[in-house]
Amino acid sequence: MISEFVRGESIRQVLTTLQRGKNSSGVIAGGTEIMRLGSRADYTNLVSLQNLGLDTIKKVNGVVHIGAMTTFTTIRHSEVVPSYLREAAGFCASFAKANMATIGGNVANLRDDSYLLPTLIAAKARLIIADISVDGTYNEENIPLREYHEFMDHFSDSLILAVELNRKDRVVLNQRFSRTAHGNAAITLAFGAQIEEGTLKEVRIAAAVKGTGIIRLKGVEEGIMDGQFLEPEDAAMMVGSEVAFTSDVTGSASYKKYLLSSSVADLYRKGLALAEKGGKA
Numbered sequence: 001m002i003s004e005f006v007r008g009e010s011i012r013q014v015l016t017t018l019q020r021g022k023n024s025s026g027v028i029a030g031g032t033e034i035m036r037l038g039s040r041a042d043y044t045n046l047v048s049l050q051n052l053g054l055d056t057i058k059k060v061n062g063v064v065h066i067g068a069m070t071t072f073t074t075i076r077h078s079e080v081v082p083s084y085l086r087e088a089a090g091f092c093a094s095f096a097k098a099n100m101a102t103i104g105g106n107v108a109n110l111r112d113d114s115y116l117l118p119t120l121i122a123a124k125a126r127l128i129i130a131d132i133s134v135d136g137t138y139n140e141e142n143i144p145l146r147e148y149h150e151f152m153d154h155f156s157d158s159l160i161l162a163v164e165l166n167r168k169d170r171v172v173l174n175q176r177f178s179r180t181a182h183g184n185a186a187i188t189l190a191f192g193a194q195i196e197e198g199t200l201k202e203v204r205i206a207a208a209v210k211g212t213g214i215i216r217l218k219g220v221e222e223g224i225m226d227g228q229f230l231e232p233e234d235a236a237m238m239v240g241s242e243v244a245f246t247s248d249v250t251g252s253a254s255y256k257k258y259l260l261s262s263s264v265a266d267l268y269r270k271g272l273a274l275a276e277k278g279g280k281a
């Protein structure tokens, strides 16, 4: 049960409060996950990020900087946010939730049906994070989102200040499968690449697989870049060896395998078609 609610007045004060409260303290952004019935978050002390001015989007020298407190609705309507991220924000079908849910909260949440993480990983997004060491030294870092995701325990005391997209020509394609627009997704997939001289480079494929987690299909990524696959369907064959699927209310393990495999082939085919046209849709 929540016994203390503090309005954060500065980033440093938020971090100090978190450090003092150890595991019982957490930050609250939009609150859609923390306040959700059945949420895993069980903090007794909450620090609000509402007043820290972290809710702006700007584009400087081609880099899109999205404050951690930016809501899904603001992202959807922004003219500077790339269309692939606007599309992913649209995966949240509830207007009420989209008006509250933030990009920082979504990244930190690491849900296995995450709306945004596959897209952000495929886009090679970066995070600006802040933390405070035991001796009180304040530190800000710009790290790949991939690193935050892979070493989550290491960053559990960090505050996400912003998400940055610095690959202006990156192509990212998304697909999400759920029974209804409001339901939990069985699979959310994103395929990202740079297009150079008609070929796909720096391929990154990330998926949120319900019951399994957020995964990267590294074998498929490497196979595509090494030219191992004659047809997109050949890439799909590899998916089963990279992911352990489970059955749940969103679908059986074999259904999820089918969805992920066929959508990997589909997005790869679309990526090849874009590459042929030099990246133009």
Ligand SMILES: Cc1cc2nc3c(=O)[nH]c(=O)nc-3n(C[C@H](O)[C@H](O)[C@H](O)COP(=O)(O)OP(=O)(O)OC[C@H]3O[C@@H](n4cnc5c(N)ncnc54)[C@H](O)[C@@H]3O)c2cc1C
Pocket: 026, 027, 028, 029, 030, 031, 032, 033, 034, 035, 036, 041, 049, 068, 069, 097, 100, 101, 102, 103, 104, 105, 106, 107, 108, 109, 111, 113, 114, 115, 116, 158, 159, 160, 161, 183, 184, 185
């Ligand atoms: C009915 C319902 C269905 C949902 N379905 C989905 C779904 O299908 N997919 C999905 O991805 N989400 C879903 N959510 C969860 C939620 O709406 C989103 O994940 C949302 O983006 C969380 O953002 P928030 O700002 O509301 O986070 P909050 O609830 O405020 O916080 C979530 C977590 O992130 C931490 N946090 C927040 N901001 C930061 C920060 N800047 N730095 C570090 N840690 C931070 C908090 O301490 C907390 O642990 C659902 C929620 C509800 C109520």
